[in-house]
Structure formats: structure tokens, C-alpha cells
Amino acid sequence: MTLPTSRGIQYEDVAQAADALLLDGLRPTIERIRQRIGRGSPNTVSPMLERWFATLGQRIQGKTSDPARDDGLPPALWQAAQNWWSQACQAAHQQASDAYAADHAALAAQAQQLAQEKSQLDAREQALNERLRAMEESLQLCSQQLQESNERWKASQRSLAQKEEDIAAQRTVIGQLTAQQAAVQQRLDVVQAQAAAERQATEERHHSHERRWMAEVDRARQQAKQAAQQTQEQERQCANLQAKLEQQLTLQQQQGQQQRAQLVALQQELVSAQGQAAQATLLLAQLQQSQAHQASEAALVGRQPKLPSRVLRPVRRSLGKSRAAGATPPHKTLK
Template structure:
């Protein structure tokens, strides 16, 4: 007949005995070390039993050597190893607490230095933005004055152009009058020629002298007509050139006015952007000061009052947690 055995689970006394054996070897009992010593047992089963062993360790250590050999007491070697491990755990916890306090102090000092540097940087940035805003305001004011001067020049030039137009109209009227006079002179010459022809027919004896006189008059009239024509042509050229130069100058001034208007609009946008940057920097500085105050208050509340609290129940609880880990 085949015999069947029902496997028995890991018991509490087995886990405690394994933890005592691991502690006697100078090692901290952990779930894996206890399982390795037992050769069986799942972590979920061993973990609560090992926690109970740790919970009873302080009470068992408090019994001293008088409890050696009694039920539930630790063997002497295990007790000595546990006390040594307990002392090392307390010393490690105290050293770690002191290091934590020093690290917090160093971090606080670095934070204060960084906050001071950032505050100086923000103050410098605010000063730079203020200076930039003032410079842009002065530049915009100068551009406004310059634009006003150019507008006055354009107005004066337009008035001058109106005067030139009046002069040109006057020259044109004079030209028309001279043309009419020339036509009248031509008519008079034609009449004189006809009179000369008739006079020549009537007075053949006086023809030569009269003809010379008339030819001289005609020559003088032609010279005068030529002079007046050249004078009118020169005046027309000068007037046309002056009118063209005036139009070119007016166009150039209009281009300058347009450029200055665009530059003024750009400066206005830059001033608006600088003012927005200044408001943003001031808001950030106010939020930064508020966050700095809250952080300093929180750090002061978190820092320990002194080394006198090293043996308080909170320290002992922290030491027990270190031993458990």
C-alpha cells in the first residue's frame, strides 16, 4: 500500500527559531534569509510571522540574562547578537538623523542663496525694462516732433506749389498774350506789306526809301518776335523743371512721412510689449516673494528644534523602522 503524507505548513515557532539562528550569525533576519534557513515557506506566510518576531524582540531583549533558558526567551548568543545589532541600529539611526538635519540645513542655505540671486536678477530685469520703456518713450516723442516738422514742411511745400502753379498760370497767360501780340503783329505786318505794295504801285519814286524803311521795321519786328519766342520757351522750360522738382520733393516727403508713420507704429508696439513684459516681471516677482515666504515658513516648521529630541518616541519609532528594514 502506498502511504500518503499531508505536508504541514510553516509554523510560528519555526520562523522564530530560524530568525534567532540568522540573528545569531550576526545578520539581520529578512524574509529571504529565514526562508533560506527553513528551506521552505512562502513569503506571504513568513512575512507576518517575521513581523511578530520583530514586535516581540524589544520585550525579549528587555528581559536581560535572567530570562535565558525560559520559555520564549532568547539564547544567550542570540541575545548578545541582538543587543549588538540593536545598538548598531540605534547608532545608525542617530547618525542618519544628524546627517538628515545637516542636509536640510545645507539645502536651506543653498535655497536662500539661490532665492537672493534670483531676486537680484529680477530687480535688474525690472530696472532694465524701466530704462527701456523710458528710452522708447523719449524716442517716440522725438519721432513725433520730427513727424510734426515734416508735416509742417509738407504744408509749406504745398503752399509753395500753389504759388508756383499761380506763377505758371501767369507765365502761360503772358505767353498767350505774347502769342496774341505776335499774331496781331503778323496781321499788322501783313497790312503793312499790303500797304507797301499799294504804296509801291502809287509811288514808284519813293519805293526804294520806303522799302528799306519797311524792311528794317520788319527785321526789327522779326528779331523782337524771335527774342520773345526764345524768352517764352526758356521761361516755359524753367517753369516745367521747377514744377517737376517740386513734385519730386513732395513725393520724397510723402515717402518719408509714410516711413516715419510706420516707424512710429513699430515703436508704439515695442513700448506696449515692454510694458507687458514689465507687468509680467512684476507679477512674477510678487509671486516669487510669496512662494519664498511660504517656503521659508515651511522649512522653519520642518527643521528640528535641537538635539534634545533625539531620544523622543518619534526617534525611537524611526529607529525601530530602520531595524525592520
């Protein structure tokens, strides 16, 4: 019976090679059979060689189960084959024992290596777990910082919106102040024009009265000269008329002086109003500069800018004076 193999090696080839090695006085081994045949793998030759050893004793004793394999060997050859068989069995057992020990040692070394690798993998797993925990903590910290940054950004946006509203309100106040300043300047121009007109009219009236009085004095004098021959009563009446005219002239001169004093006071009020307007303009410029400075500082520290009281107080005082001046125009006082 033959066993076909993938490489074409059959049992008869292995058996013939083993018999030839045995006749040559050599112990049949897998490597010697492979060298004798010239091909075949150890996995293929090994079971066939085991089978040959299993039937060798029966063939030596003449009890072979395969009559076709009875070669009629002489007893000396059988004895030699039996001796070789015993040696081969011992060598096979020793080889198997050595192979088992080698395999056991290899397995032990492999197990130790696997244990070392397992410990290394456990250490790496622990390190990875620690790194994972650290990364999770870092991620949580980053998330918290991101949330805080978002909150700060929202707060800064709200602060920016509030600042824009404050700036818009301040611009409205500045516009109102500018309009009030223009109204005050317009009233000052009107008052100045009215004062100039009244002054010119007063001077014209004064000159007119003075000319009339002078004409009347001259006429009275002429009448007095012409009436020198008249009675004492006429002289007394002329004196009375002259005194009355002089009294009226003095009264008109006093009125002219009062009007001049009022005109000087009006000019002083005009100069004061112009100084207040210039101070209001300077305060407006300082207010705008302070707003820009506070807006830049608030953008850095994230808080709303507030106008300092030292800036608002002079503006309010100036506005109060401007309103008071607008409530009682100077030209009405002159009238």
C-alpha cells in the first residue's frame, strides 16, 4: 500500500532508502532518508519512517503482514536490524525526549517572554490610561477655559454695547450742548445788536435833546436880552425857565450816563458769556478726550467707562449759567 504525497514521495521510496541505510550499517533518520531520496520534507518523511520502524520487527521475525515485503533476509541481518531497531528506538525516544525538553524550554521561554510582554503591555496600558486621564483632565480644563472665555466675550460684548449706548447718549448731550451754545451765541448776537441799536438811538436822542436845549437856551438868552427892559416878573420867569431847562438837561445827562453804565454792564455780560462758551467748548473737548481714553481703558480691562465728576460738574455749571442767561435776556433788563 502506497501513500501519495504532495511532492510525489511514496512509502516504498522511504522504505527502500531505510533498508539501504540499514544494509550500509547506518541508522535510518529523516535527514539521511531525505539525502538518499533527494527530495521530500521532514513532515512527509517522518510518518513514513515511523511506519517503516513499526513493521521492521515483524519483518525481522518473519511475521510481516505484507507478504510482498518478505525479502528473505539472513538471520545475522535480522539480528543486526533488530539491534539497530533497538538503537533507533532508543535514539528516537532520546530525540523525542530532547525535542520535548527543547519544546518545553522554548514554551517556557515563550511563556516568560509573553509574561514580560504582558507586563510591558500592562505598563503601556497603564501609561496610556494615565495619559488618557491627563488628556481628559486637560480637555475638561480647556472646555472650562473655553466656557470662561465665551462668558468673558459675552460680557465684553454687553459692555461694548453699553459703551456704545453711553457714547450715543454722550453724543446726544454734546449735540444738545452745541445747540445750546449756538442758541446762546445767537441770543448774544441779538442782545449785542439790540444794545448797539439802543446805544445809537440813545446817543441820537441825547444829541437831539442837547441841540434842542442849547437852542432853547440860546433862544431864552436872546429873549432875556431882548426882554431886559421888561418887568422883574418876566426876568423871574426867564430865570425859572432857564433853571427848569438846566434841570431837564441834567436829568437827560444822568439818564445818558445810566444808559452808558447799562451798556458797559451788557458788554461785560457779553464777554462773560463768550468766556463761558469758550470754557464749555474746552470742556467738551476734554470730555471727548476723556471718553476716548476711558473707552480704550475699558476695552482692556472689560469694564464700563464712567465720566468723572470733575468733568461733568463744570459742564453742568456752564449749562446752568447758559440756561439762566437764556431765561432772562439782557435786552429785556435794559428796557
